[in-house]
Every structure is written in C-alpha cells, then in structure tokens.
Amino acid sequence: MHVDQSEPLGDNAATRTGPVDLAVIGLGYVGLPLAREATTVGLRVVGLDRDPHVVAGLNAGRSHVDDVSGDDVRRMLAAGFTAHTDDDCLARAQTVVICVPTPLDGDGGPDLSAVTSAARAVAARLRPGQLVVLESTTYPGTTEEVVRPLLERGSGLRAGEDFALAFSPERIDPGNTGHGLRETPKVVGGCTPSCAERAVAFYGKLVDTVVQAKGTREAEMAKLLENTYRHVNIALVNELAIISHELGVDLWDAIRCADSKPFGFQAFRPGAGVGGHCIPIDPGYLSYKVRSSLGYDFRFVGLAQxxxxxxxxxxxxxxxxxxxxxxxxxxxxxxxxxxxxxxxxxxxxxxxxxxxxxxxxxxxxxxxxxxxxxxxxxxxxxxxxxxxxxxxxxxxxxxxxxxxxxxxxxxxxxxxxxxxxxxxxxxxxxxxxxxxx
Known part of the structure; x- marks a missing residue:
C-alpha cells in the first residue's frame, strides 16, 4: 500500500510537536467539519484517523468529505492543522473529541468497536485537566458505562475530578448549506456539572448556541429521539404511499394540502427507502437499549424499520x-x-x-x-x-x-x-x- 509521505502544506511544525487545543479522532463527515470550524476560530488542531490514505490526502490539501472543500483543507493546513495516524498526538491536546463511526453489527445491535478503540487510545495518553467528548451516536448510557470506565482504568484518573468527560451528539447534515456546524445548536451533557461546564465553554467557541442537557444520558437520548422521530414519520408516509396508490389517492397532493396548516403538522415525503448515517442506524441503537435493559421491544421502531x-x-x-x-x-x-x-x-x-x-x-x-x-x-x-x-x-x-x-x-x-x-x-x-x- 502506497502512502503519500510528503510534508504537509504550510508551516505546521507547532502542531506536529507542540501543545494543541483540540485533537479530533475520526476525520470523516463529522470530525473534519469540526476540525475546520476549530481552526477557523483560531484553535490549534490535530486530527487522528486510522486510514492512511485519508491522512495523506488531508496533509496534501485534498478533501474526501462533501461539505469540506480542498480549499478548506488548505486553509486548515495553513492555520496549523495536521492529520495523523499515530495516537501520540492525543497527549498534546487540551480537548479530545471522538467522532468515530458507530454502525450496527450483523445482528442489528450496536458496534462500538471504534468507540472503545478510541477510548483506549485516549486513556493511554490522558493527562489531568483534559476534556474528552464523545460525539459518536450511541445508546443512552454509553458515555458513563463504556467510555468512562475505559478512560479511568486506562489512565488511573477520575472523571469529574482529574479530567472532564461529556457527550455532545453530532448534528451534521451533509449538503445542508443553511445549517452548518456553527448555526446548528449544540447539545452537551457532562458526567458532572463541572464536566458540563468545561464542554459548554469549549463548544461555545465553535457554535452560536449551546444547549446543556441534564446529563450524558439525556444528551445521548436527544440524538436518538431526533432521528427516531424522522424514521417513524417517514415510515408513516411510506405506508400511506402504498395505501394511497391502491385507493386511487394522490398522496403528494394530500401532503401539499396538509402542509398548508400553520401549526400541528410537519410534512414528510415518501421515497424508495431511508438512507444515510443516521435514520437507518440510530433507531436501532435505541431498540437495542430498550431490549437489552428492559426486556421488551420498542414497537414503534420495529414497525418503522x-x-x-x-x-x-x-x-x-x-x-x-x-x-x-x-x-x-x-x-x-x-x-x-x-x-x-x-x-x-x-x-x-x-x-x-x-x-x-x-x-x-x-x-x-x-x-x-x-x-x-x-x-x-x-x-x-x-x-x-x-x-x-x-x-x-x-x-x-x-x-x-x-x-x-x-x-x-x-x-x-x-x-x-x-x-x-x-x-x-x-x-x-x-x-x-x-x-x-
């Protein structure tokens, strides 16, 4: 496998060796826009990704993400950003944000392997005073029950005492030019009030509005609620499309008429199915949590799926x-x-x-x-x-x-x-x- 070993564009010596404000783990559709916004406001940023082609491309000024252009990446590099495959860059960061994928496994349950791998990498280099934030979508309890123990056992430090730990769900909508990262309110939940305070202060530098949740579980649930709401309502109009065709009803016209109501209705439209990184996946995390913790099925999600x-x-x-x-x-x-x-x-x-x-x-x-x-x-x-x-x-x-x-x-x-x-x-x-x- 050939990897471009050329030097990054710009003068990035400081972020290759010195302290930085932010390390982003996972430089995909979520992590790269976050890194871009952080460099835009003047933070010193490094990125960590396991794919050497992604890292080499970014360091050469190329983007692999729709919403981040090559010009954006070159501006990031000029501002000091560097991408790495080596975990050592994490030790130099004041804040570490985990933005790794959380797909479903073969049985329809959560695959947290990337989250646990990232948490172990952070734990091995965790220092007192650091802030760690999980942004990867997951079920309620993951931050406290999975990430926190990994960080504490691996570092010997205590969340809320020696370091801050929080969850902040990503709300990236690929292709949406009206609501980018800065314009979209950021939900934040901390393991303790002091953890939340640290996370709110950090995200306040990047977004216009920060919404503080009661805790990490509420912040985790908020993300699942958003996408389960969409999943269920899309399923409703998809079934209505089938029924309407059989009844000889123009559903599209019915939706147009219903959408004229200025309150109590939000238009959803049918299609060939649901796609993307959120709607087909996130409700499955909630179903898993209900089934594994409570012993029964979340029937709305099952029917929508x-x-x-x-x-x-x-x-x-x-x-x-x-x-x-x-x-x-x-x-x-x-x-x-x-x-x-x-x-x-x-x-x-x-x-x-x-x-x-x-x-x-x-x-x-x-x-x-x-x-x-x-x-x-x-x-x-x-x-x-x-x-x-x-x-x-x-x-x-x-x-x-x-x-x-x-x-x-x-x-x-x-x-x-x-x-x-x-x-x-x-x-x-x-x-x-x-x-x-």
Whole structure:
C-alpha cells in the first residue's frame, strides 16, 4: 500500500510537536467539519484517523468529505492543522473529541468497536485537566458505562475530578448549506456539572448556541429521539404511499394540502427507502437499549424499520407494473437508475436504498445501469453497475428510467420528455405519462 509521505502544506511544525487545543479522532463527515470550524476560530488542531490514505490526502490539501472543500483543507493546513495516524498526538491536546463511526453489527445491535478503540487510545495518553467528548451516536448510557470506565482504568484518573468527560451528539447534515456546524445548536451533557461546564465553554467557541442537557444520558437520548422521530414519520408516509396508490389517492397532493396548516403538522415525503448515517442506524441503537435493559421491544421502531426496509421491494414492483402496462416484461428490460446517493447533491451513498433496488432488479434479470453526477463508479454486491455518461441520452435508450434521487443538476422536464417510461420516486415530475410513487 502506497502512502503519500510528503510534508504537509504550510508551516505546521507547532502542531506536529507542540501543545494543541483540540485533537479530533475520526476525520470523516463529522470530525473534519469540526476540525475546520476549530481552526477557523483560531484553535490549534490535530486530527487522528486510522486510514492512511485519508491522512495523506488531508496533509496534501485534498478533501474526501462533501461539505469540506480542498480549499478548506488548505486553509486548515495553513492555520496549523495536521492529520495523523499515530495516537501520540492525543497527549498534546487540551480537548479530545471522538467522532468515530458507530454502525450496527450483523445482528442489528450496536458496534462500538471504534468507540472503545478510541477510548483506549485516549486513556493511554490522558493527562489531568483534559476534556474528552464523545460525539459518536450511541445508546443512552454509553458515555458513563463504556467510555468512562475505559478512560479511568486506562489512565488511573477520575472523571469529574482529574479530567472532564461529556457527550455532545453530532448534528451534521451533509449538503445542508443553511445549517452548518456553527448555526446548528449544540447539545452537551457532562458526567458532572463541572464536566458540563468545561464542554459548554469549549463548544461555545465553535457554535452560536449551546444547549446543556441534564446529563450524558439525556444528551445521548436527544440524538436518538431526533432521528427516531424522522424514521417513524417517514415510515408513516411510506405506508400511506402504498395505501394511497391502491385507493386511487394522490398522496403528494394530500401532503401539499396538509402542509398548508400553520401549526400541528410537519410534512414528510415518501421515497424508495431511508438512507444515510443516521435514520437507518440510530433507531436501532435505541431498540437495542430498550431490549437489552428492559426486556421488551420498542414497537414503534420495529414497525418503522419493517415498513422502510420493504420500500425498495415496493418500488421494484411498481416498476414492473409500469413496464407491464407497456407490454414489456421486467426480465430483459433495460432499467436506468438516476441518482444512487442517499440524498440530493452529495456523493454520500451510505445505506442508500438504491442498493437494494438494484439488487432486486438484477434478481429479476433486468439489465441495470445508473447515472449520478456525484458517483463515477458503483458496485452492488461486488458487481459493477454500468454507468451512463449522459442522463438524457441514457433515458432515451432505456426501457424504464427510475428517478431515485433528484439532484439539482437533473433537468427533470427534459428527462420526462426523453424517457420512454419514467418512474419518479421523489414526487418531482407531475405530468401525464410519468408514474409517481
């Protein structure tokens, strides 16, 4: 494996060897924007990531995250930022923030391996007076029951006495230009009042509003509540989409009308499923905690997961029905998937429903291609999916075009004119001849 060993851009000698204000563990969609904001306000920042390609790229001025540009990274480097793969950089930081992934394991439970690994690395270098914050999404009790014991056993120091420990849920929304890190209120919960005070003071340098929770468990629950709320309501409109189609009701128009009410209603819209790093994952953490601690199921989450997981199958069935109306079988038909990321105008494909849609279409022996301006190549189950160079030309050439993601660069009226058959799962093209979810 080749790793770029070239010197970082700029004069970063101070952050390579001297004390720093902040060390960020995990330089992905959460950690890198945090590091950028901290350097912007004048803090001395280092980053730690286990991927040598990520570290080499950042130190050479390249970004791998949608919301952080190469110019942003070069400004960070000029301000003294450096990225590392070596844990030793943690010992030089006044504050350490853990922003590592927390996926679900094969059984649908929480995979905290990255969190525990990060906590052990911090513990081995923990000094009196440091502040440690966990931002990775997890179930209520993780900071106190998992991270705190690891830090205390590994360092011999006591949280709330020798060092400060807090939880602050990340609220990064990839592609959202109106609510960045600074504009989004930051929830903070400390293990003790003094821990909370330290964490509030730290985040007060980076964001406009800090909201103090009663404790770490409440801060952990707040994050799960936010995304479980979205998960359940998306499941509601997804099931309504199925019911409305059978009843001959235009659900999109019903949502438009309901959304005119100035109180008591928030519009959610159906789609091919749920994706991203939050909505498909976070409610599973809450379900795990309820089941393991209380011995029964969180039924709302279970039902929402069941409904949202079946949406790709429903989309494929509707696609098959649409082809049947044109006297074409799905078997052997050429199907174009437009937009395979989990949300518009980003390259992020985590948990994208496009994957199960493509998998099911292939299982029914359709010939599947895709187009996405943000995705140069795409594989499903380790098999490459052919990429169309031009969306309009491909729509003319395929038997069926399925709009899975409405990227702003797509000319939707032109696509509707070009496509032989068009299935719009985003509710964007309402005209005769276009099938809408």
């Amino acid at each position: 069941e409904i949202n997981r079946r949406m790709p199958e429903y989309v494929v069935r509707r696609a098959q029905d649409l082809l049947n109306t044109a006297d074409r079988p799905l078997h052997g038909s050429r199907v174009l998937l437009l937009g395979v990321t989990y949300k518009p105008d980003v390259a992020d494909r985590r948990e994208s429903p496009a994957v199960p849609v493509a998998r099911l279409l292939r299982r029914l022996e359709a010939e599947v291609s895709f187009h996405d301006p943000y995705v140069p190549e795409w594989t499903v189950d380790d098999v490459p999916v052919p990429r169309a160079d031009d969306a309009l030309a491909a729509a003319r050439d395929h038997d069926l075009t399925v709009l899975l993601q409405d990227h702003s660069s797509y000319d939707l009226p032109a696509l509707a004119d070009a496509a032989r058959l068009l299935f719009d799962t985003r509710g964007r093209i309402f005209r005769p001849g276009v099938e809408v979810l």
